[in-house]
Amino acid sequence: MESEIDTMTSTKPYLIRAIYEWILDNDMTPHLVVDVRYPGVQAPKEFVEDERLVLNLSPSAVRSLVLGNDQIEFNARFGGVARDVYFPVEAVLGIFTRENGQGMVFPELAYPLPGEPEIDSDATLEQGPSKPRSVGRPQGMIQEPKGPKSPSGKGKKKAGGPTLKVVK
Numbered sequence: 001m002e003s004e005i006d007t008m009t010s011t012k013p014y015l016i017r018a019i020y021e022w023i024l025d026n027d028m029t030p031h032l033v034v035d036v037r038y039p040g041v042q043a044p045k046e047f048v049e050d051e052r053l054v055l056n057l058s059p060s061a062v063r064s065l066v067l068g069n070d071q072i073e074f075n076a077r078f079g080g081v082a083r084d085v086y087f088p089v090e091a092v093l094g095i096f097t098r099e100n101g102q103g104m105v106f107p108e109l110a111y112p113l114p115g116e117p118e119i120d121s122d123a124t125l126e127q128g129p130s131k132p133r134s135v136g137r138p139q140g141m142i143q144e145p146k147g148p149k150s151p152s153g154k155g156k157k158k159a160g161g162p163t164l165k166v167v168k
Contacts, residue, residue, distance in 0.1 A: 012106060013069045013089045019104050020057065020067060020095060029098040030057045032072070038091035038111065040071075044078045052093060055085070 016032075023030040034053045036043060043053050055076070057065060062074040073086035090111075096103030 009069060010089070012092070013067065015104060015106075016072075016089065016092060016095055017067045023095075023097050023103070024059070026097075028100070030095060031055060031098050031103075032057055032095050033093040034087055034091050035093050036091075038088060041087040041091050043085045043087060044083055047078060056098070 020030050032055045034041060034043065034055060035051065036045065036048050036053050037051050043055070047053060056062075057074070059065075062076045065074040066072065069089065071086055071088050072092070073084070075082055075084050077083070090109060092106060094103060094105040
């Protein structure tokens with residue numbers, strides 16, 4: 001018999017919508033970070049860096065935005081060319097503001113990359129633990145927040161772009 005917890009839907013799409021609204025309510029610009037390796041991602045590959053794509057989701061930048069429970073879709077201009085973009089919600093690595101980097105990062109997921117064999121959950125259970133599969137978040141996704149200096153007296157400095165911090 002399945003427990004009620006096993007039948008509940010993912011909280012991820014609800015959190016994405018909530019953070020998106022919070023960002024807009026604070027007159028800031030919402031951005032999503034998407035893992036383009038995730039199966040089903042349809043997005044312009046020429047703007048990908050480190051196997052992720054940062055997308056501006058402000059109402060002035062996109063048309064027909066649908067933040068669904070299973071997939072996110074919209075139309076936007078990339079280099080002056082209108083394109084349809086859609087991807088599974090599970091491909092989203094984080095949502096943040098362009099202005100100050102506040103937002104949310106989601107837990108890493110394991111999934112097969114193109115060319116890797118599918119994960120067979122029954123076989124995995126029979127064989128016991130095995131090597132980890134491909135991880136959903138490319139390395140370097142989260143930059144360490146600026147904080148106290150290291151014991152050597154030299155703080156870590158990271159140049160450019162917004163930073164994401166884990167919210168507990």
